[in-house]
Amino acid sequence: MSSLTSALPPAQGTGARIARWGLYLILLLFAAYYLLPLLLMITTSFKSPEEIRTGSLLSLPRDFSLDAWSYAWNRACIGADCRGMAPYFLNSIVIVVPAVVISTIFGALNGYALTKWRFRGANIVFGMILFGSFLPSQVILLPMAQTLGALGLAGSAGGLILVHVVYGLAFTTLFFRNYYVSIPDDLVKAATIDGAGFFQIFTKIMLPLSLPILVVTIIWQFTQIWNDFLYGASFAAGGAQPVTVALNNLVNTTTGVKQYNVDMAAAMIAGLPTLVVYVLAGKYFIRGLTAGSVKG
Amino acid sequence: MTMQTPSLRPAAGEDAGAVPGSATPQKAGGLRAVAQRHLSKLVVAPSFAAILLFVYGFIAWTVYISFTNSKMLPSYDLVGAEAFSKLWRIERWYVAIENLLIFGGLFIGISLVIGILLAVLLDQRIRGEGALRTIYLYPMALSFIVTGTAWKWILNPGIGIQQFVRDLGFPAFTFDWIVQQDTAVYTLVIAAVWQSSGFVMALFLAALRGVDQEIIKAAYLDGASLPRIYWGIVLPSIRPVFMSAFVILAHLAVKSYDLVVALTGGGPGYASDLPATFMYEMTFRRNQIAIGSASALMMLATVVAIIVPYLYSELKGGKRV
Amino acid sequence: MATLSINNVRKQYGSVEVLKGIDLDLTDGEFLVLLGPSGCGKSTLLNMIAGLETISAGEIRIDQRVVNEVHPKDRDIAMVFQSYALYPNMTVARNIGFSLEMRGQSKTERDGAIRRVARLLQIEHLLDRKPAQLSGGQRQRVAMGRALVRDPKVFLFDEPLSNLDAKLRVDMRTEIKKLHQRLGTTVVYVTHDQIEAMTLASRIAIMKEGVVQQFAPPQEVYERPANMYVASFIGSPTMNFVRGTLSAEGDRLGVSVGRERSGFLPLFQAPEQAGHWLGQEVILGIRPEAITCYDPAIAAGNPALVKVACGVNVLEPTGADTITYVELNGHEVVARIKPSDRVAEGETADFMIDMARANLFDPKTEQRI
Structure with missing residues (x-):
């Protein structure tokens, strides 16, 4: 550029x-x-x-x-629980890692199938998946709460992982689909004649070419899920809450003297992972941001 | 996104690539072959089923609930559009709607102006452009729950900017929007613009870099000044980006939730409520599930009205999205 | 090595018929060129032979075996793509050996085959490189190597030379021809380049809108085109078409062009059905090289040569010969004359037309009479 x-x-x-x-x-x-x-x-x-x-x-x-940092990390009270941000930070990791991995795998497979093995109605299927990326979460909060309850996942990390995978699919599918569209169909034809099947072509040819979009997708999903507040606040109970919800609770605790330095340290702790990723791989983050909105 | 390898040029012209299903292999006998033939559909099926259920099924569910008289728990007795008529009699809902209009209008307008300005300024062969871009855009990488902690402090009259300026020797200085009923919503605008204008900048900068340089050269040789080139030629030629930016900002505005929770909590009172916080309040705190659902559907309708025409034109126009 | 037969093959996309009943039979070792403009269906047909497209109706046989339902990998074919379709993530060696890898051959077996092919194509020194590090011509060779390594029954080429620059294209064309002479494998080759078709093919199938217009050896296609479309698609400059009336002068049939009596051009060998056309309008097709400057010495020895006086409009020297636009009884036609012929723009000169090489077409159906 x-x-x-x-x-x-x-x-x-x-x-x-x-x-x-x-x-x-x-x-x-x-x-x-x-x-x-x-x-x-x-x-x-x-x-x-x-x-x-x-x-x-x-x-x-x-x-x-560094007192405020160490206090925020393992002594600050979030509600009645005075173990600091550490357990919630861990919760976020437990939620984010599987959610990112699963949604990325499905997104890659969807993108591959929707571009290189197009079937009748593939465009409609893609359009319907894509709409999910614009869905206001408020519409699904209540049914999701009910469903998670019925599945026995209410309040658990498992429930949040499911939620993040499902609503991340729109983005991951979009990213991979737009990327794979630019890879020539001839490669798939050549590999078919060479005797490779659906999954062999995916693993041996498409995936090795996908590194840039893989990075974009992983960074995007990591940032989105780590920063999520609404789902965490709605579906996670008590000890299973992610770090953003814990931070909000900590900052809004009205009891006792307000410790601004601890609030800020807690906020930095909650924000540091995405900030570090952004500083290290900002290029890919920007690509993710603009991928869905700018043609080509 | 472009591939680096020159050998990856798509086949030009000829009829092969343009045909859907062109890479479909032949069928052969046997169950395995049937599976092979439908593999593509099978692979997409789980995701599509999940989307059908968790997006479209849940929308239907919410629609259904909004036509019941559900209070704390969902009930499944239809009572007609009662919840909607109740919703439109609640004063708080009108506050939320009015706030959304004020907030949305200002947020979109100011973000566009700042974003475009920064993009054009950054496009002038600026030293340290990369670093500046990184700085302008980092708020998008952070949760507003995180940065809101700082904003709350900055806007707090007792300890933030107001106090800071008073300490500098201006004891009459007042900046207490966040605690005033009629101005709290404007603090949301300040913070939201801060968070999203860098993103608008990135969108426009990418578009500016895609403009054909020959056009610029031609205009320059015709004697046009630089501002004139931008205003008269470059910006009109990237019109589609305005559309994209508007659509994205508008739908962000409708969905804004974290911002309000972190900054004002909807207060003072409910003076800075937006539909998203209203819905949460009704559904999870006031046991008015039906009304909460009705308000969620209003939000959905707004987003659909913005998004669907846009997606339609994008999907129809170019084959790329 | 194999025979290939295509019987009444059709392809439909919804209600659009892309191929409207194709019949082609190839004997062992033939080099078939499918020639036609974009969108004529030639690549679709190739993809159907490869098994990359389903066959709507009809059947394709390779060595008498119907392959309609056979997976591409089991058809014993190999294909070279216009874009080469080299796997960018693999080395040249792995690209070439990929089909063997997919067939479960051991590393040692594969290495032997890769070496053999690389030696044949003189790309041994490139084996460890990635496609991005190769020039266009080298990529082309690798793409051929990938096709050669399995020693398939049929080679399929999809416009393999169109991404190369002009000089390299000519070199690779010769190389493909040598390769075919050496290996003798049956080839189906798609192109829109008439020179490639003429130089390489043992038979050309010229296609238009999903129909084979003519299926014949190159020289026959050139000299006896089945219709005006074929006649104008092959040859540069294109064949002259002159409207005239079939008439008789004494016992000789000929074509009257224009009003003057001098416009009568007697046919050397009238086609059998010519009698039916007496007095009717026909189109006379003459290749530019059949119109040359009048030379009494040559004309005397060849009764097919007819002398005409033409006004010279424009001369376009190309070096080897000079393309000349002349006025033939009110029709502008193109002649190919020698640079040594002394004619000048604006003057009238004597030309001779070799009527033994003339073609007659029906003006309504545009078919050859």
């Missing part, structure tokens, strides 16, 4: 230089706007309650302290 204006010669002269400075200034101001909440969280989480009360909102911590 190259800049649109790279086709043109750069502007010359003093006016152009001033405009250039203005441009950078605006961009940096916006950067500050976007960074502010995150910086606030980070600095505050390293401050002592004393310093928060007396110091300025934007100042850097004077005495760098």
Whole structure:
């Protein structure tokens, strides 16, 4: 990708230089706007309650302290349970890993079947699956709660895994379908003549070519499921709650003195996994974001 | 998404690739062969069945419940459209709807303006473009339950910006929108724009990079200024992206839930309720399942009205989605 | 090596009939070229032979065995694709050996076969590379290697040269021809390039809108085209079509072109049914090379040559010969003359037409008379 204006010669002269400075200034101001909440969280989480009360909102911590982090991690009270964020963090991992793996596998298979072995009505099937990605969750909250109850999965990690797999299928199928459309059908024909079957072509030819979209899908699903709050709040009970629900409970606890540094540390703990993934593989995250919305 | 390998060019022109079912192998006798022939359908079947049940079945279920008088537990006695008429008599619902209109309008409008502005500015051969892009877009990677913790603090008059500015020597400075009935909804706009405008930027930047550079060169040689090139040629040529961005932002607005919970909790009172929080409140806290379902269906209808024409034109227009 | 017979094969997509009853019979070792424009159904037919498309009606036999219901891998065929369809994730060696791998052959067996084919195609030094690291011509060779390695009964080629640049295309064409001479395998080759068809084929099947227009050896297709479509599809510049009336002068049948008496062109060997056409309109088809500058020495020895005076409109020298647009009794026709012939644009010169190579077509059905 190259800049649109790279086709043109750069502007010359003093006016152009001033405009250039203005441009950078605006961009940096916006950067500050976007960074502010995150910086606030980070600095505050390293401050002592004393310093928060007396110091300025934007100042850097004077005495760098990890107390709030360790307190948030294993001592903070979430409801009546004072084991900190750690068990909930673990809950999220237990939910996210299988949900991501299962929904990605199904998405890859669906995308492969819907593009390379098209059957009558394949487009309608795809359209109906795709609609799921826009579904307002509120419509399915109640029936899902009832169904999970009937299946004996109410309040459990298993229930949440099921929910995330089902409602993630729309996205994973979309990603793989759009990717596989760009792989020529001739490869499948050649492999068929060479004697490979449906699954052999998938594992030996398609999957080895799928690394980029695999990364996009896994990152997307990981971020979505880790960040989920609504399903977690609706379907998980007590000790099985994911980290976002625990964070919300912690922050909104009204009993006792408000420990802002602990709140911020807890928020950072809950946000760190997706933030790290984003910083390391932002390119793939952006691709996921734009994959469903921009043609081609 | 493009493949790196040049040998992966799709076969051009000839009738082979364009035909559906072109890679269908021959049938042979036996059960195994029958399974082979239908493998493709068999593979998609579990997902499709799950979607049929968990999406379309559940929509039907919710529709059914909304025509009953269910309170705390679902009851299955149909009572007609009672829940809907009740819903439209609840003042809180009107607050939620009005909030959605204010919030949605401002959120979509401001996000588009900021997103497009940033995309165009970033497109000027900016040093450190990658880093800036990363900064603009990171809020999308974080749950608002997480970042809302900071926003709540920033907007809190006692300890946030208001206090900060007063400490700087402006004791009369007031910024207490979050605790005022009639302004709380605007704090939702501030936070939502912060979260999503980077995404709009990414959408438009990708589109800008896809515009044919020859057109730009031609316009430049014709003597058009840079702002004129963008306004008159580049932006009109990426019109479809406006549509995509609008549809995505609109449906995000309708579904907004985390934001409200983390920032205002719908308060003060229910002054900053949105339909999503209203529905949750009715269904899970006030034991008005039928009314909750009715409100959920209103949300669905809104999303469908936005999405279906869009999806239809996308699926029909290009074969790609 | 095998025979291939295609009997009344049809293909329908819904109500659209793409192939309308194809009949072709190939003897062992033949090189069949399916020639036609895009959308004529030639690739569909090839895919049906390969087993990649179902057959709506009719049957295809390879070595007398009906293969309609046989899976592609069991038909003993191999195919070279226009896009080459090399597996991008595999090395050249694994690409070539993939079909053997799928058939459960051991690594040692496979390696032997891969070496043999690589030597044949002179790509031994490329075996460890990935397709992305190859040039267009090298990819083409690998694609051929993948087809050759199984020693199939029938080779199928789907426009294999159309992604190559002009020079490489000519080289590979010659190479395919040599390969066929050496291996003698039955080949079905799809192309829209008439030169490829003429140079490679033992027989050409020219297709249009799902129907075979003519199925004959290249020279026959060129000299005795079954209809005006075939006549105009093959040959460059294309055959001249001149409207005229079949008439008699003395005991000789000929075609009167235009009003003047000089427009009578006597036929050298009138077709048998020509008598029925007396006095009716016909279309005379003459290849450009059958119209040359008049040379009394040559004309004297060949009674088929008819002398005509034509106005010269445009000369287009191509080096080897000069394409000349001349006026033949009010019709512009193309002649192919020698660069040494001294004619100039705007003047009138004597030409001679070799009427032994003339074709007559029915103006209504466009079929050969």
